[in-house]
Amino acid sequence: MAKATETILEIDLNALAHNYNYITSKLNPKTKVLAVVKAFGYGSEAVEVAKELIKLNVSYFAVAYASEGEALRNAGIETPILVLHPLPENFDVIVNRCLEPSIYSEKMLNEFISFAEHKNQTNYPIHLKFNTGLNRLGFASKAVSDITHILASTESIKVRSVFSHLAASEDASEAAFTKQQLKEFAVLSEALSEILPYPFLKHTLNTSGIINFPEAQYDMVRTGIGLYGFGNDVQETANLKPVATLKTVISQIHTIAAGESVGYNRAFIAPQAMQTATLPIGHADGISRGYGNGKGWVSIHGQKAPIVGNVCMDMIMVDISKIECKEGDEVIVFGNAPTAEALSEVIHSIPYELLTAISQRVKRVVCRK
Numbered sequence: 001m002a003k004a005t006e007t008i009l010e011i012d013l014n015a016l017a018h019n020y021n022y023i024t025s026k027l028n029p030k031t032k033v034l035a036v037v038k039a040f041g042y043g044s045e046a047v048e049v050a051k052e053l054i055k056l057n058v059s060y061f062a063v064a065y066a067s068e069g070e071a072l073r074n075a076g077i078e079t080p081i082l083v084l085h086p087l088p089e090n091f092d093v094i095v096n097r098c099l100e101p102s103i104y105s106e107k108m109l110n111e112f113i114s115f116a117e118h119k120n121q122t123n124y125p126i127h128l129k130f131n132t133g134l135n136r137l138g139f140a141s142k143a144v145s146d147i148t149h150i151l152a153s154t155e156s157i158k159v160r161s162v163f164s165h166l167a168a169s170e171d172a173s174e175a176a177f178t179k180q181q182l183k184e185f186a187v188l189s190e191a192l193s194e195i196l197p198y199p200f201l202k203h204t205l206n207t208s209g210i211i212n213f214p215e216a217q218y219d220m221v222r223t224g225i226g227l228y229g230f231g232n233d234v235q236e237t238a239n240l241k242p243v244a245t246l247k248t249v250i251s252q253i254h255t256i257a258a259g260e261s262v263g264y265n266r267a268f269i270a271p272q273a274m275q276t277a278t279l280p281i282g283h284a285d286g287i288s289r290g291y292g293n294g295k296g297w298v299s300i301h302g303q304k305a306p307i308v309g310n311v312c313m314d315m316i317m318v319d320i321s322k323i324e325c326k327e328g329d330e331v332i333v334f335g336n337a338p339t340a341e342a343l344s345e346v347i348h349s350i351p352y353e354l355l356t357a358i359s360q361r362v363k364r365v366v367c368r369k
């Protein structure tokens, strides 16, 4: 890879392939993989990621919103796409682009059936989402019989899958709760199997679910964060490779005298003479103000350069007093070291948030390392 000459997010497709192969090595050979590529592929590059995953034999994609599925279709992707959070407003795009809605309430089910009938659809694939404890989206388990009456009344739609989502699959201390969720899913999905006159897929594991509860993999698993290199577990993360590396450059170096201030609101006052480097990346690029004032740091020639003062919209200043470097030198914000996980930890966040916060202003550069 050439050295960065501006702020870029490098997307390593070989790391993605490595992670996909590692995750599938934990599954039964017949278990299908649904790759979650919502939020621009967890902030990476959804289209390139999706195309690579197709080569690796992925069965399904999931996005949060219909517009994200539309973008994949516009890029020529023909793999089935589950839309996790459709709204009636989006039904038109969904049906026009052959996207498959997650249906999570009776109201939604009735509305989607009316829409599908109006569009003269038959057997349009839908996915029934059940709430087993996350209390976010989903039918209650006890809704099974009401739903089956509605389903039996129309030919316009067909249940392609039944699924649920775990609330705390990464927390060993919540294993009893997760097992209860899995049990509830087993019961409700079995009840539907007995009622519906055709087979459908069942799925309930996310990345940490795959790692901690592989016995519940059913027909398919939904993996997101693991594909991008994080396992919510030190040991598992060690077996994965970060897909995204955020790089920038040194724009200008300043020598600051003792007592001088750096940045907005004069939040930093130099206790002694020092050198700072100004970098072309700020909170508008996804580096939250929380990383300012020494909490966050970047890596320059392998050495830690703490952020000095407040994070600006388009820039940060870092302390390079102990680092030999010059204007134009490359800077690593996250990647292998520090990882997005280590950096996000300093503001009590998680890699999911840091990765997806990297704004669309930052150029994505796809590579194979």
Ligand SMILES: *Cc1c(COP(=O)(O)O)cnc(C)c1O
Binding pocket: 036, 084, 165, 205, 206, 207, 208, 222, 223, 224, 225, 226
């Ligand atoms: C985002 C999401 C996933 C992926 O979870 P990871 O922890 O990233 O593997 C799976 N299922 C649903 C319903 C989701 O919203």
